[in-house]
Amino acid sequence: MxxxxxxxxxxxxxxxxxxxxxxxxxxxxxxxxxxxETVKNWDGEQEIAWQSDLPGRGxxxxxxxxxxxxxxxxxxxxxxxxHVLCFSSKDGNKIWQRDFWxxxxxxxxxxxxxxxxxxxxxxxxxxxFYSSNDLVCLDLDxxxxxxxxxxxxxxxxxxxxxxxxxxxxxxxxxxxxxxxDDESFAAGIDAKTGETSWRIxxxxxxxxxxxxxxxxxxxxxxxxxxxxxxxDVATGEEVWNYADGAxxxxxxxxxxxxxxxxSHGLTAIRPGKSNTSVPEIVxxxxxxxxxxxxxxxxxxxxxxxxxxxxxxxxxxxxxERLWQSRLQGKFSASPVMAGGKLVALNQDGTSIVVDPAxxxxxxxxxxxxxxxxxxxxxxxxxxxxxxxxxxxxVSVD
Amino acid sequence: MNSLFQxxxxxxxxxxxxxxxxxxxxxxxxxxxxxxxxxxAGHAEAVKAVQQLQAMGASTAIPILKAMDNANPLASNWLQxxxxxxxxxxxxxxxxxxxxxxGFVLDRTHNGRARKLAFxxxxxxxxxxxxxxxxxxxxxxxxxxxxxxxxxxxxxxxxAKSDDEKEFLYRKALTGAVDRDQVDKIASSLKKLGQxxxxxxxxxxxxxxxxxxxxxxxxxxAFNVAYPPEKEIDLKAxxxxxxxxxxxxxxLSDAKDGEFDLAELTEPHKGAIDYAITEFNSPSGQExxxxxxxxxxxxxxxxxxxxxxxxxxxxxxRFDQYIVRGSIKEGKNTFLxxxxxxxxxxxxxQRWAFQFRIVDESGRAVTQAE
Numbered sequence: 168m169x170x171x172x173x174x175x176x177x178x179x180x181x182x183x184x185x186x187x188x189x190x191x192x193x194x195x196x197x198x199x200x201x202x203x204e205t206v207k208n209w210d211g212e213q214e215i216a217w218q219s220d221l222p223g224r225g226x227x228x229x230x231x232x233x234x235x236x237x238x239x240x241x242x243x244x245x246x247x248x249x250h251v252l253c254f255s256s257k258d259g260n261k262i263w264q265r266d267f268w269x270x271x272x273x274x275x276x277x278x279x280x281x282x283x284x285x286x287x288x289x290x291x292x293x294x295x296f297y298s299s300n301d302l303v304c305l306d307l308d309x310x311x312x313x314x315x316x317x318x319x320x321x322x323x324x325x326x327x328x329x330x331x332x333x334x335x336x337x338x339x340x341x342x343x344x345x346x347x348d349d350e351s352f353a354a355g356i357d358a359k360t361g362e363t364s365w366r367i368x369x370x371x372x373x374x375x376x377x378x379x380x381x382x383x384x385x386x387x388x389x390x391x392x393x394x395x396x397x398x399d400v401a402t403g404e405e406v407w408n409y410a411d412g413a414x415x416x417x418x419x420x421x422x423x424x425x426x427x428x429x430s431h432g433l434t435a436i437r438p439g440k441s442n443t444s445v446p447e448i449v450x451x452x453x454x455x456x457x458x459x460x461x462x463x464x465x466x467x468x469x470x471x472x473x474x475x476x477x478x479x480x481x482x483x484x485x486x487e488r489l490w491q492s493r494l495q496g497k498f499s500a501s502p503v504m505a506g507g508k509l510v511a512l513n514q515d516g517t518s519i520v521v522d523p524a525x526x527x528x529x530x531x532x533x534x535x536x537x538x539x540x541x542x543x544x545x546x547x548x549x550x551x552x553x554x555x556x557x558x559x560x561v562s563v564d
Numbered sequence: 565m566n567s568l569f570q571x572x573x574x575x576x577x578x579x580x581x582x583x584x585x586x587x588x589x590x591x592x593x594x595x596x597x598x599x600x601x602x603x604x605a606g607h608a609e610a611v612k613a614v615q616q617l618q619a620m621g622a623s624t625a626i627p628i629l630k631a632m633d634n635a636n637p638l639a640s641n642w643l644q645x646x647x648x649x650x651x652x653x654x655x656x657x658x659x660x661x662x663x664x665x666x667g668f669v670l671d672r673t674h675n676g677r678a679r680k681l682a683f684x685x686x687x688x689x690x691x692x693x694x695x696x697x698x699x700x701x702x703x704x705x706x707x708x709x710x711x712x713x714x715x716x717x718x719x720x721x722x723x724a725k726s727d728d729e730k731e732f733l734y735r736k737a738l739t740g741a742v743d744r745d746q747v748d749k750i751a752s753s754l755k756k757l758g759q760x761x762x763x764x765x766x767x768x769x770x771x772x773x774x775x776x777x778x779x780x781x782x783x784x785x786a787f788n789v790a791y792p793p794e795k796e797i798d799l800k801a802x803x804x805x806x807x808x809x810x811x812x813x814x815x816l817s818d819a820k821d822g823e824f825d826l827a828e829l830t831e832p833h834k835g836a837i838d839y840a841i842t843e844f845n846s847p848s849g850q851e852x853x854x855x856x857x858x859x860x861x862x863x864x865x866x867x868x869x870x871x872x873x874x875x876x877x878x879x880x881x882r883f884d885q886y887i888v889r890g891s892i893k894e895g896k897n898t899f900l901x902x903x904x905x906x907x908x909x910x911x912x913x914q915r916w917a918f919q920f921r922i923v924d925e926s927g928r929a930v931t932q933a934e
Contacts, residue, residue: 244711244743245884265648266684268677270637274885303645309652310618311645313611316638320602322872327859327879348876360611362604373879 187256190231190544190551193285193333193501198379199420200463200503202545209506209563211520211530216549216560217259222250224555225282226331226499228542232288232307235262236544236551238558239295241281246273249281251295251305256546259560263309271299271318275329278540280555285333285377285542287341289358294341296334300324302343304361313361317343323350331375335387338400340364342387346374353378353389355403365403377418379426388419388426395419395428395436397446409436409446417457417471417501422464422483425449429457433471433486452486455479461501463509468523470509472498478511478527492527494519499540505550505563512539512552518561535559590624593617594631597646600639610642617646622654626664632678644681651685662690669697669709676706676926683709702740707926714740718749731757738766742927744883768921768929769822770842770899774799774814775830777838780806784906786837787861787875793839793900794865806836823857826903827916835907836916844897844922847933851925852892854899857885858918861904866890867897877906878913892922892930 188204189196196203223242230237234257240250247269253262273281275298284296292312295303300317318324326347335342340355351369356362369391376390386397386406395409414429421427425437426446432453436446458474468480468489476496480489496513502521503510508530509521516535522528537554544551549560596613599606617624628647632640654660665686669679686693694712701713714737721733734750738761741747751761764771779791792803802811817824826838854864854871859881863873872888905916922930 243708244745248708263652265645266681267641267644268637270641272887274882276880301641303641305645310649311614311642313607313614314600314638314641314645315604316602316641319638323874327876327882327885348879349874360604360607362607 187231187233188545188547189233189288189290190229190546191290192230192287192336193228193377194418194420194461194463194503194542195545198335198377198418199422200461200501201465202503202505204547206506206545206547206563209508211506211508211522213518213520213531213533213550213561213563215533215535216562218557218559219254219259219261221252221553221556221558222264223248223282224280225553226279226540227282227333227553228285229544229551229553229558230286230288230293231256231544231546231551232290232293235307236546236558237286237288237293237295238553239282239286239297241269241273241297246275246281247299249295249297249299249301249303251286251293251303251309253307253309254558256549256560259558265303265305265309265311267301267303267314269297269299269301270316271297271301271322272325273299274327279329279331281329283329283331287334287336289336292358294334294336294358296343298326298330300330300343300345302334302341302356302361304341304358312359315356315361317345317354321350321352323347324352325349326373328373331377333377335378335380337380337384337387340400342378342400344369344374344376344378344389346370346372346391348373353398353403355400367398367403367405372415374415376413376415379419379421382421382423388421390419390428391415394430395426395446397438407438407444407446414457416459418461420462420464420469425483427462427464427469427483429462429471432456433462433469433481435483435486450486452481452488455481455486455488458498460498460511463502463504465504465509465523466507470502470523472502472511476513478502478509478521480523480527490526492521492529494521494529500542503543503545503550505545510543510545510550512543514538514540516552516554518543518550518552533561590617590620590627593620594627594643597642598631598635598639600642601636602638614642614646618649620650622650622657622659622661625650625654625660626668629668629678629682630674632675632681640675640677644677647681648685655685655688660685660689662686662693666690666693666697672705676704677708679706680708702736704740705926707742710740710926711743711746714743714746718746718753721753727757731759734759741766742923742929763820764822766929767822768923768931770844770920770922771817771819771822771824772814773824773840773842773901774812775826775838775840776803776810776812777830778806778810778833778836779838780835781837781904781906782835784835784861784877784904787863787873787904791837791839793841794902797841797898797900799841806833812841822919822921823917824919825917826905827914832914832916834905837902837904838916840901840903840918842899844892844899845932846892846894846897846930849894850892850930852890852922852930853925854888854890855884855886855921855923856888856901856918857881857883858903859913859915860918861906862918863902864888865898865900867893875904877904878908878915881915881917881919883919
């Protein structure tokens with residue numbers, strides 16, 4: 168191939184990738200519910216651009232790499248067929264599908280299913296993770312890189328209600344958090360080979376929260392019933408530990424050096440200065456109670472959805488309550504941000520756009536009319552929702 | 565002419581040589597992948613091997629499928645991923661051989677999941693395959709293929725005009741059905757026709773057990789305490805229990821879903837442990853799956869050997885909740901269960917029960933010899 172043509176292709180490729188903002192894991196590339204790129208000029212009105220069929224159930228979030236959307240599903244009588252699918256963001260056409268068989272337990276509460284944890288990506292690979300604790304690495308074209316069966320390795324790492332903690336791609340590792348009433352551990356898996364770089368014991372108590380990276384990507388925050396630990400991504404060594412208990416469903420959100428966690432209501436903590444192994448409590452708001460959905464922080468405020476389906480806004484600085492807005496419904500999906508607006512998806516499949524700059528006024532509601540428990544993904548020109556049957560793209564431009 | 569003949573001969577030999585080299589290379593790569601095992605064993609080599617294998621073209625498709633016959637569940641998934649990559653490339657290049665795939669699917673000696681995989685890709689190049697092949701798979705040893713055949717018969721039954729025809733078709737579907745959702749659907753349809761399905765027999769639940777207890781499990785401290793039934797099995801013995809002497813008693817559950825409800829059959833003790841033992845007369849020695857459902861912490865011994873232990877309380881009780889692979893011998897086998905109840909007082913934390921059955925690798929219930 169002539170070098171000039173090659174150069175042109177490289178430039179086009181770079182240009183093409185720069186046109187798209189990725190959403191590489193549960194609650195986005197930074198695992199905080201915020202998109203890589205702010206959608207401009209979106210008025211908050213929602214319109215379905217396309218919808219595509221899915222071959223199985225799932226609560227996992229779609230993820231976005233370039234112009235491709237990746238979704239995981241599970242199917243079969245025992246939910247033991249595992250699927251990874253790749254769609255075109257432009258028109259929803261399926262580009263490829265890969266199927267695997269679960270090697271770990273697949274029993275779950277009927278509300279959830281085996282495709283509950285969200286996949287993750289480092290921009291070059293997809294790390295698909297399931298309640299059976301099977302972890303699959305594929306390249307963006309669907310070629311297999313490696314496959315791990317973490318419950319096949321350790322048969323008592325399982326939960327009869329199902330697991331839900333999402334995989335986290337950070338640095339050269341894939342971090343997984345496997346906490347059950349029996350054997351429990353967290354591991355840093357080498358993204359290139361699938362080998363275990365480090366493994367640490369974790370509390371033996373069922374937990375569904377997902378690990379979240381620190382702002383500099385050097386540490387991973389692991390929240391469990393006992394509290395929150397910050398762990399060194401490279402070594403698995405604990406850096407600091409907040410030992411005052413925490414919720415087991417909503418995951419932490421990190422802004423700069425402060426983590427907002429569901430503990431004694433809502434608690435803001437940051438690494439300690441005098442004693443670096445114990446974090447400093449910045450504030451606690453005992454009357455702000457995140458339910459299943461994780462908190463999200465944006466533009467100086469933190470937003471949570473409580474068990475009554477009410478979104479509450481507090482300041483990041485001191486937890487002062489600013490406003491509350493009744494959204495209606497139950498929420499399993501975590502809220503995300505698109506174009507400076509909050510998008511909350513209730514379990515009935517109603518996508519609700521909330522204006523944070525106007526005391527939580529509801530701008531629009533879109534009835535997708537299917538049960539939806541997975542957190543949506545935000546791309547450059549659309550928001551992606553998934554149910555047990557379909558993947559939807561809702562235009563935001 | 566002579567030199568042309570020589571040139572063609574040389575090229576033919578070279579082509580044959582390169583094909584055999586390719587086959588030898590792919591065989592070596594497949595072996596490397598088959599060596600993958602628990603905790604990342606063999607990954608360093610297998611990661612390179614799978615990358616090379618996926619670039620070798622359509623000729624590797626059937627050898628990869630065949631390799632799934634002798635692969636552990638992890639390696640089997642590696643091979644499945646490699647096959648799909650190769651098959652996808654071949655499909656796009658119009659090089660995926662329907663004939664080869666169909667030959668593989670029809671050979672019932674191959675791994676059931678590999679045959680299902682081959683079938684799925686066959687249907688992409690032969691739109692008649694499903695209609696031609698599935699009706700003949702109601703007795704197929706491949707569980708996922710048989711499931712499709714059952715689904716097809718159910719669908720036909722739903723459209724049948726007369727009740728007699730419906731009943732005949734649902735009964736036919738039941739001969740192949742092992743999955744809970746399909747059996748439930750058939751049983752429910754037959755019920756509307758005034759027919760019943762014996763679910764205990766269909767799923768092979770073991771419902772006759774000798775039980776002894778309660779032993780003390782206050783504060784959930786006795787999961788790892790070995791009470792006398794873990795040391796000896798003497799159905800005539802008496803031991804000190806939580807509230808006095810205890811002895812083995814025989815119970816038969818008549819629950820339609822095969823549940824053996826300790827709280828109901830004995831007493832709803834809290835902070836307690838019961839042991840249940842039963843015998844199973846197997847017609848042959850075989851690899852099986854022990855399938856258990858319980859909301860309680862439990863241990864299972866098969867012929868005196870501990871095969872699994874799980875310390876989890878009240879996270880629900882669901883059909884086939886635990887699947888433990890193991891083996892049974894020809895003739896008499898003994899299954900001993902330790903079923904632990906804690907002291908939670910919530911309404912939803914009162915179950916002290918189990919369902920237990922044994923299935924073969926296709927999911928079909930293993931039944932006792934006469």
